[in-house]
Amino acid sequence: xxxxxxxxxxxxxxxxxxxxxxxxxxxxxxxxxxxxxxxxxxxxxxxxxxxxxxxxxxxxxxxxxxxxxxxxxxxxxxxxxxxxxxxxxxxxxxxxxxxxxxxxxxxxxxxxxxxxxxxxxxxxxxxxxxxxxxxxxxxxxxxxxxxxxxxxxxxxxxxxxxxxxxxxxxxxxxxxxxxxxxxxxxxxxxxxxxxxxxxxxxxxxxxxxxxxxxxxxxxxxxxxxxxxxxxxxxxxxxxxxxxxxxxxxxxxxxxxxxxxxxxxxxxxxxxxxxxxxxxxxxxxxxxxxxxxxxxxxxxxxxxxxxxxxxxxxxxxxxxxxxxxxxxxxxxxxxxxxxxxxxxxxxxxxxxxxxxxxxxxxxxxxxxxxxxxxxxxx
Numbered sequence: 001x002x003x004x005x006x007x008x009x010x011x012x013x014x015x016x017x018x019x020x021x022x023x024x025x026x027x028x029x030x031x032x033x034x035x036x037x038x039x040x041x042x043x044x045x046x047x048x049x050x051x052x053x054x055x056x057x058x059x060x061x062x063x064x065x066x067x068x069x070x071x072x073x074x075x076x077x078x079x080x081x082x083x084x085x086x087x088x089x090x091x092x093x094x095x096x097x098x099x100x101x102x103x104x105x106x107x108x109x110x111x112x113x114x115x116x117x118x119x120x121x122x123x124x125x126x127x128x129x130x131x132x133x134x135x136x137x138x139x140x141x142x143x144x145x146x147x148x149x150x151x152x153x154x155x156x157x158x159x160x161x162x163x164x165x166x167x168x169x170x171x172x173x174x175x176x177x178x179x180x181x182x183x184x185x186x187x188x189x190x191x192x193x194x195x196x197x198x199x200x201x202x203x204x205x206x207x208x209x210x211x212x213x214x215x216x217x218x219x220x221x222x223x224x225x226x227x228x229x230x231x232x233x234x235x236x237x238x239x240x241x242x243x244x245x246x247x248x249x250x251x252x253x254x255x256x257x258x259x260x261x262x263x264x265x266x267x268x269x270x271x272x273x274x275x276x277x278x279x280x281x282x283x284x285x286x287x288x289x290x291x292x293x294x295x296x297x298x299x300x301x302x303x304x305x306x307x308x309x310x311x312x313x314x315x316x317x318x319x320x321x322x323x324x325x326x327x328x329x330x331x332x333x334x335x336x337x338x339x340x341x342x343x344x345x346x347x348x349x350x351x352x353x354x355x356x357x358x359x360x361x362x363x364x365x366x367x368x369x370x371x372x373x374x375x376x377x
Contacts, residue, residue: 063205
């Protein structure tokens with residue numbers, strides 16, 4: 001009699017568990033069906049049109065600036081500095097006095113040598129008149145001529161020493177920082193000041209040997225520098241090295257730039273773009289429209305969605321793989337995969353998937369430029 005209630009209880013529990021499992025199963029099936037029918041809301045995107053454009057063909061490199069003429073002015077002979085005739089950082093013309101060393105002894109020696117030379121000249125002129133009359137011998141005449149030559153040479157020698165101690169600018173340019181002081185004894189070869197001719201100025205850069213056939217003298221170059229972001233210096237190629245560097249297989253090229261404001265200085269690092277005569281036809285898109293990936297880069301085309309009964313037609317995106325070319329400013333060239341006038345998603349492509357519904361809203365679309373100038377650059 002005791003076993004019958006237990007059996008009834010067990011049977012009741014089994015029925016209860018079965019009911020619970022059935023109810024839960026029905027709930028899960030309903031959720032799965034609801035999930036299959038769920039359509040995510042359209043994603044708001046910005047759009048851009050694939051544009052056909054023409055770009056200049058540029059050959060880019062990096063280079064450094066070098067003065068057309070630049071030297072460190074040094075002393076030729078030892079001596080005491082008695083006058084410094086320049087201001088550091090000022091301009092100097094060719095022949096301007098920079099430094100005067102002590103020439104008191106040489107000046108006194110010059111007066112004595114000039115007097116000796118004058119006397120030798122008088123004697124030689126006298127002997128030159130007496131020789132045809134056989135009053136003096138040929139030996140006396142030759143001796144007078146030799147004495148005159150020696151006296152003139154002595155004068156020239158002293159004047160040369162004075163000229164070496166009178167240090168002048170060898171060419172026009174901008175002076176640097178003074179490296180000597182008044183009253184200092186300087187030795188031969190000691191640096192005094194740097195002198196650089198800054199207008200025009202050279203830019204030296206390297207081009208791979210594969211590009212040798214594309215460059216020639218007189219091609220235009222554009223030079224920019226991070227130190228002067230708002231300025232583009234224009235010049236021309238003036239020299240191409242006749243030999244290729246055996247270590248790098250690069251060719252050294254030199255261009256000459258006008259530098260009227262002297263903003264470009266020797267030693268500065270610059271970006272160089274050689275303007276080639278060819279014009280390239282390209283398809284351009286904003287660089288932000290590209291979804292970069294290791295296997296292939298892609299963009300999302302915006303296409304009209306087919307209407308389904310009473311449902312109005314919308315727009316969807318289709319992922320399109322592309323091959324990219326050169327990048328300039330905010331744009332990048334597409335060499336294959338797109339056609340002109342196609343519409344693509346311009347920003348936020350990382351959050352999209354193939355076939356996703358979208359809504360185009362260009363109210364907050366950024367302005368794309370070929371030569372952007374960031375406000376805080």
